[in-house]
Amino acid sequence: MLQKLREKTSGWIAGTILGLLTIPFAFFGMEQYMTQSNATWVAKVEAPPTWWRSAPHWWPVRMLWDVEEIDSSEFRTWFEQARQQQRNEAGDAFDPRAFEDKANKRKVVEEMIDVRVLRLMAEHAGIAVSDAQVRAMIESVPAFQVDGKFNPQQYQLALASQVPQRSPRQFEQLIREDLAQGLIPKQLVESGFATESEVDRLLRLFGEKRDVEFVVMPQPEPDTGAVEAAEIQAWYDSHPGDYRVPESVVLEYVEVDGSTLQPTPADDAVLRQRYEQEQARFVEPEQRLASHILVRVDADADEKAQAEAKARAEKIAAQAREPGADFAALARAESDDTGSKEAGGDLGWVTREMMEKPFEDALFAMQQGDVAGPVKTAFGWHVIQLRMVKEGRQTPFAQVREQLLAEQEAADRERMFNEVTGKLVDQVYRNPTSLAEAAAAVGLEVKTSDRLVRGAVPGGLFSNPAVQRAAFSDVLVQDGTASDPIELGPNHAVVIRVAEHQPEQIEPLAQVGGRVIAAIRRDRAAKAAEAAAAAMLDEVRAGKPFAEVAAAHQLAVTNMPQMPRGMPLPDARANKAMFAVAAPAEGKPSLGKLVLDDGRIVAFQVTKVIPGDLSEVSEEQRATFRQQLGRSAGNDDVNALVQALRKRMRITVAEDRL
Structure with a gap:
């Protein structure tokens, strides 16, 4: 029987069938086999390769796509930061249970996705950040400064105390990525602008004033009427959240x-042993005051471009070595490093691991006053000048x-x-x-x-x-x-x-009956007060003067001619409501009402709208306002860019892991 089975499965027909069956396994079964893992990511951003923008997402082409994953631990860190920020802003009103809802978690993960999208965009655009820009950013961090100035030893100690610890090279790479990722958004924000007509229109709107009359009706009189059992049951059934025991x-x-x-x-023997084992910590590292001139060339440039850049760098190096040469002036004239060019190529004090390895090796092999180069790095060819050397120093045990x-x-x-x-x-x-x-x-x-x-x-x-x-x-x-x-x-x-x-449970009606009755009576009183306010405004609409109607209800009228926008009278919400109603028609005031937080009702009429006077706005105020509008437009451009980029990428969120 086995021989017959072998004969039946060894012919060309069987081979063809087996080949056809292999095709779906190649595109589906093998993928599942090869990608089996305990995934921990909460979101994944996938972008097609730059050289094949229309690459399909099916396997195995998907393996060519660039992938950025957000793991659960990173998400949790962001979420806890958002929680703390919300707690600080809301104070006692913060509701931790409400904050844990899916909407908040999704909001945080969407923010993280936007960051990943911008990072992939920067990588695909080939954005490069110079060493000088990285150095400038690091030196501006207060945690790395002593007496307001960057201190290399403080820098290394601060990195060593971070969780997780990072070497200077790792931290600089992180800064480089952040700068590259934020370059285009920053330029978009700074390039945003507002037209003069937009500025005029919004200045008139924000400077608008209104003639307003209003009354503040007292808190509603307590309701003492009878409450039927059916009404109690209906209220209890329609407000279950009010009687929930968490x-x-x-x-x-x-x-x-x-x-x-x-x-x-610990005794001195133990401490001395620790001192000997960790001597490197107590050495103030050697520092070298350096300047450079960069001839930029892309790392993937062809041989001709590389040769031309090197030849130009060699020419600059020869000029820099000439007796009496002014290296700073030469850097200002020739360097392609925009971060250090205007400073004459100055890189400040440099310690080991602050620069790329070829640059570092050349710098620390030089003598004071030497000019070296050209030296090749990922940014191009450097001509380096060593201006001064500070030797390292060992701190004694006693200290x-x-x-x-x-x-x-x-x-x-x-x-x-x-x-x-x-x-x-x-x-x-x-x-x-x-x-x-x-x-x-x-x-x-x-x-x-x-x-x-x-x-x-x-x-x-x-x-x-x-x-x-x-x-x-x-x-x-x-x-x-x-x-x-x-x-x-x-x-x-x-x-x-x-x-x-x-x-969690709902308290029985028998236990909360008194609270239900009190809630019904408060609701009745509030509705009665709102009805009285509406009736009063109906009288004004019918043609009676506002002051006459108010006097009939024994209410004092507050007259506010030319009330400015934002004036918190009687409170900020009321002012907003007064400026939200339409401008009054000829001879007909615009009416409105608002229930304040304490239950009182503000009823008002707007009789006149006075647009903002542009002549009252100084040039300085106008310039500041125009800048704010421009930044707002720039932020809108950044959001539009991110949304456009997201449409070109494949984004997956694991809702069950949030």
Whole structure:
């Protein structure tokens, strides 16, 4: 039977069928096989290659596309920053539960996508940023300065203290990418403009004044009428959110705080050993004061262009070496580096790893006063002048002993923290439904929280977003098991367990009947007050003078001739409403009303509109306003550019990972 099967499957017909079956696997099955992975990205931006703009997205052509992924950890960092910003702006009105909704998460990820889109655009456009521009940006960062001036040692220490740590070369590459990515948007914003007619029209509008009369009706009289049972039930059914008891939990927790741990103080032998091992940290690096002249040429330029650029650089180098040559004047005349050209090619003080390797090797091989080059980098050919040298200096042990002691203590405290946390986790894994034994094993106390309401910010460690997410996660709520350690800060973590859980529920009508009746009566009173205000305005529309109608209702009229836009009288919302109504027709005032936050009602009439007087606007004010309008138009251009770019790219958002 096996022989017959072999004969049936070895002919040309079987081969043809097998070949046809291979085609769909090549385009679909193999792709799935080759791309199997545990994806962690929340969004992905894919752009066709620059040399094939119309490249299709199907596999295997898709492999040629440029891809930028946004992973979940980066998204979470952006989202927490947005949360903190919103909390600072809203203050006590901030609602953490509302902030966690899908719309906010989608807004943050869309902002991150826009950044990736601009980054791909910069790469495809071949935008290059000079070393001088990178240096200027870095030197302007206050964290890298001492007494208002850039300090190389402070720069390296600041980078070493970042999380994650970055070398100078890595940080400079990050700055280079940011500058390249922001170049076109920055130029668009700066090139935005407004025409004189636009400026005139908006100045007249913003400077507009109106003749306004208004009354402020008192807060509505309390309603004391009877409330029927059917009305109570209808209100309760139509306002379920007003009587919701949010989900809540009570937690057991064990907090591990490294700042409370007391390691044994290190002796001099340990400190000296640390000093010897880390001597490089206590060396002020050699610095070289350099200038350069750049002959720019693209890295992918043909041989002829490269040769011409090199020949020009050699000629400049020969001129720079001539006795009495003025290197700065030569740089201003010949250099293609716009960042340093006007400064005579000055690059300031340079330490190792601040420049590209060929440039660095040449500079640190020179003697003071030498001119070297041409030297080839990705930007072109450089002619380099070394103007001054500051030798490196070793800081003695005695001078840094206290610093070493503090660092050793911090390291020992971190080690103790890791040991305690590790032992706590081991014990929790043995019995995940209880924290008592694990806490006792490491000498810590199990504490119990007050009742925590989902979305509330109780303060302390329970305000931490990671603690909030874990406390109300399905796993901890349903299983009653302890969490993994949740990081609260450096050397500070907590392990929690849900001891008690109360799901979200609607309070029974029997418990909230009094609140329902009070709400119905407030609603009745508000509607009655609004009806009275509307009736009063109807009398004015019928032809009665506003003052006469107000007097009949025992209301005082406030007369505001030429009220300016933005004047908060009786409050900002009322002023906005007064300027939102249409201009009055001949002999007929424009009427309106607004309910204030405290329940009072403002009823008003606008009798005259006076456009802004352009003669009252100074040239300086006009120039500032024109600049603001131009920047606004430039920002609109940037948004339009991003939207156009997005249409040419393929953007995927993993909603389930947000």
